[in-house]
Amino acid sequence: MKRLPRFVVTISASHALTNLATAMVSLATIWFVSGLSHRPNLLVELYVLLELPYLFFLIPSGRWVDGRRRYPFVILLGALRLAVMIGFAVWAQNGPVAVAGVIGFLTLNEITTAILQPARSAWTTELVPISQRADLAALNQGGVAIAAILGPAIGGFLYTRGRLGGVVGAAVGLMTLSWVIVLWAGWGREVRTNSLVPRTRKRQGFQFLRHHPGMLMMISFFALTNALNNVEAVLVPLLAHQVLHLASWEFGLLAVTGGGGALLGSGLIARLFRNRSIRWTFVFMGVFGSTIVVMGLARNLATLGVCYLLLGLSFSVTEVITSTLWQVVVPDTVRAEVMGALSTIARAANPAGYVLAGALDGWLGIRGGPVTGGLAIIALSLVMAYNRSMVALDHASASQTSGTMRQPLS
Secondary structure (H helix, E strand, O other): OOOOOHHHHHHHHHHHHHHHHHHHHHHHHHHHHHOOOOOOHHHHHHHHHHHHHHHHHHHHHHHHHOOOOOHHHHHHHHHHHHHHHHHHHHHHHHOOOOHHHHHHHHHHHHHHHHHHHHHHHHHHHHOOOHHHHHHHHHHHHHHHHHHHHHHHHHHHHHHHHHHHHHHHHHHHHHHHHHHHHHHHHHOOOOOOOOOOOOOOOOOHHHHHHHOOHHHHHHHHHHHHHHHHHHHHHHHHHHHHHHHOOOOHHHHHHHHHHHHHHHHHHHHHHHHHHOOEOOOHHHHHHHHHHHHHHHHHHOOOHHHHHHHHHHHHHHHHHHHHHHHHHHHHHOOHHHHHHHHHHHHHHHHHOHHHHHHHHHHHHHHHHHHHHHHHHHHHHHHHHHHHHOOOHHHHHHHHHHHHHOOOOOEOOO
């Protein structure tokens, strides 16, 4: 990572600040909503609504950005997102903190984030050569991990003192700092090469995906596992709050252990798994599913803490492997459109997962839902680990990076 330009590291750090703010608000929102009902319906509805902007806007935004300058788009959308969060903070401090208002502001924030995401991802990736993109993926995942460590803990603490308004107000300060850093560090930092080619009517990004069916298969796997993981995302907070009777700061502490595992995982991948087969992804997804099973059976804070540590570690490893794969295989000319399409596919199953969480709660209870979801993830991981289409994806990556991910799974 020492080879990365300093301004790239600075921009990545600014994005970590935004992730930190988001993690704080997410913890406070989950705790606020889960305290209003003993059923998961409110959380299910909240999660579904927050997924819809990504399904509607990622692909159109990605197609619009390809062939245009990315940096102005990043700055303008970042300012709009900040304005939405400022409105949220003012409302939460002065108005009635109702569920409808919370969902409304969060939805607006997710809309701006969904439109911004393809441009930001394409811009930051193009700032470094292909040979350094694995370092960039590890750096970004490390920033996500640090935000996951600190965000929920800070959010849980602030929620006990200042309730939802205090958490959102603090998040606005971090997001403002992040936006200023991007404005300062990114000014004049834009690739003006063949990546900015005239647009054609032909959907070049989709044509690229047609020639790489392994990518679609892999991202479909993540769509299914995302849906199954969302059963845990809905039911484990309810388990912690209503069955184990944990306080908000204790739940924030659990998220700290998850972030610590994610930070450890991003460090491991930078050293041990960068030159390995992408099939290692499915090994760690099997660990991920096994951990969710244990979470559903947990009886105390300590057990949940160990589970969150393993959850963060296994998820972080899979994120760095797949992020590196997308960065080295996808051409810069269609990066935003392809990444928007892949992200949309990956998130398309999320609303179904939230609805499934409510159904499993009714059929099997708060504990039975995560156990079932975790077992399904293990089964899917076993199927994918022995699928021959992953071999072609390994070769495509190796041809771009002179050996990256070439070593077989053993």
